[in-house]
Structure formats: structure tokens, C-alpha cells
Amino acid sequence: MSHLIAPSILAGDLANLIKDIEMLNKSDADWIHVDIMDGVFVPNISFGFPVLEAINRYASKPLDVHLMIIKPDRYIRRFKEAGTSNLIVHTEACTHLHRTIQAIKQEGMQAGVALNPYTAVNNLEEIIRDIDQVLIMSVNPGFGGQKFIEHTYQKIENTRNLIDKSGSKAIIEVDGGINLSNAVRLIELGADILVAGSSVFESSNPTKTIATLKAL
Numbered sequence: 001m002s003h004l005i006a007p008s009i010l011a012g013d014l015a016n017l018i019k020d021i022e023m024l025n026k027s028d029a030d031w032i033h034v035d036i037m038d039g040v041f042v043p044n045i046s047f048g049f050p051v052l053e054a055i056n057r058y059a060s061k062p063l064d065v066h067l068m069i070i071k072p073d074r075y076i077r078r079f080k081e082a083g084t085s086n087l088i089v090h091t092e093a094c095t096h097l098h099r100t101i102q103a104i105k106q107e108g109m110q111a112g113v114a115l116n117p118y119t120a121v122n123n124l125e126e127i128i129r130d131i132d133q134v135l136i137m138s139v140n141p142g143f144g145g146q147k148f149i150e151h152t153y154q155k156i157e158n159t160r161n162l163i164d165k166s167g168s169k170a171i172i173e174v175d176g177g178i179n180l181s182n183a184v185r186l187i188e189l190g191a192d193i194l195v196a197g198s199s200v201f202e203s204s205n206p207t208k209t210i211a212t213l214k215a216l
């Protein structure tokens with residue numbers, strides 16, 4: 001499969017979401033990445049259901065929802081109702097990850113698991129066959145606009161190896177600090193989905209930047 005691009009709306013103009021969503025609808029973006037932060041799991045608060053529902057009213061592309069919250073089990077159905085296609089939870093935030101993943105799948109969503117930069121890929125060994133997506137964080141979660149962590153390249157290779165040896169069908173998503181300079185190597189190493197926030201929305205022509213990322 002050729003790689004997918006998921007721009008992160010966190011970096012958009014939150015006072016004019018319609019404009020950015022319409023731009024994404026018409027662009028080469030495959031998914032819209034939505035970052036939900038609770039101020040507990042990460043040291044920042046982004047937005048919650050009212051904003052997600054508003055995004056969903058205008059978006060014509062699947063919503064890839066990245067939960068940076070503790071105890072996500074409390075809200076799985078509500079995320080589905082708010083328009084989520086792919087629901088990603090952090091392994092560090094889930095005591096009973098297998099149960100959480102089953103609950104996400106029961107709601108008919110794609111189930112993803114995210115790993116913080118310090119979390120080893122082999123933590124996924126016992127769950128990799130049950131999930132649809134692995135999200136490798138290439139910055140510490142909580143903020144857009146941070147610098148890409150170089151060790152991510154090694155983690156993508158490790159994830160690719162784990163997927164291949166287990167026979168899992170999971171796809172690999174990378175999130176944080178992605179730009180036109182590091183994207184090629186990520187794709188070469190086996191990344192299937194690139195999330196990009198500031199490199200898209202802070203560029204002079206976001207539509208063109210998305211097209212360039214997609215064409216790499």
C-alpha cells in the first residue's frame with residue numbers, strides 16, 4: 001500500500017476550523033488526525049467531544065483520533081458517536097489493554113495503540129495480532145511543533161520486524177515532528193501513515209505541502 005497522510009488539525013486555526021477542514025477535504029490528505037489531551041496523561045489540554053463533533057460535521061475524510069488521556073475505556077462509545085473511524089489509545093494509559101482494544105473493535109472502529117518514545121516496541125508482542133494500527137510517537141506527546149526524535153527510525157524497524165514475524169496486519173503510523181526532510185526515510189523504513197501538524201499548517205501552501213508529502 002502506498003503511504004497515507006494524516007494532517008493534525010491541532011496545528012490548524014482552531015478559530016476557523018471550517019476553513020481548514022474544507023482545505024483538507026479538497027487536499028490529498030487521507031485522514032484527519034485529531035489529538036485529544038486531558039491534562040493528566042500529558043501536560044496539555046486540547047479539546048473534547050463538542051469540538052470533535054464539530055469537526056465531524058464538516059469533514060469528508062476518516063477521523064483518526066489519538067487519545068492522550070487516562071482510562072480511555074470510559075469514553076469509547078462516545079468517541080464512536082462523535083464520528084471516530086480509528087481510535088488510538090496509549091499503552092501507557094491502559095491497564096487492561098486487551099479489553100480496551102476489544103471494546104474499540106466492538107464499536108466498529110479501527111483499533112490503534114500508541115507508544116511513547118521511551119516505550120519499547122516489544123511491549124506490543126502479545127497484542128500485535130489484535131490491533132489495526134501501531135502509532136509510534138516521534139516526540140513526547142502533549143504539544144505540536146516539537147523536534148523529531150532520531151531514535152524513531154530504529155523503532156519503526158523494530159515495529160516492522162514484529163509485524164512481519166507475527167503475521168499481524170497492523171499498519172504503522174508515525175506522529176510528531178514530521179516534515180519534508182525526514183518523511184522519505186520514514187516511508188522507506190516501512191511507515192504506512194505520516195501524521196503532520198506544523199509542517200503542513202505553518203507552510204505557506206498547506207494543500208501543496210500535503211500533496212508533496214503524499215507524492216514522496
Ligand code: DX5
Pocket residue numbers: 008010011033035066139140141142143144145146175176177178195196197198199
Ligand atoms: C503530539 C500530537 C501530534 C502533533 C503533531 O502530542 O500527538 O499529533 O499534533 O504535530 P507536529 O507535526 O507539529 O509535531
Ligand code: ZN
Pocket residue numbers: 008033034035066175195
Ligand atoms: Zn497525535
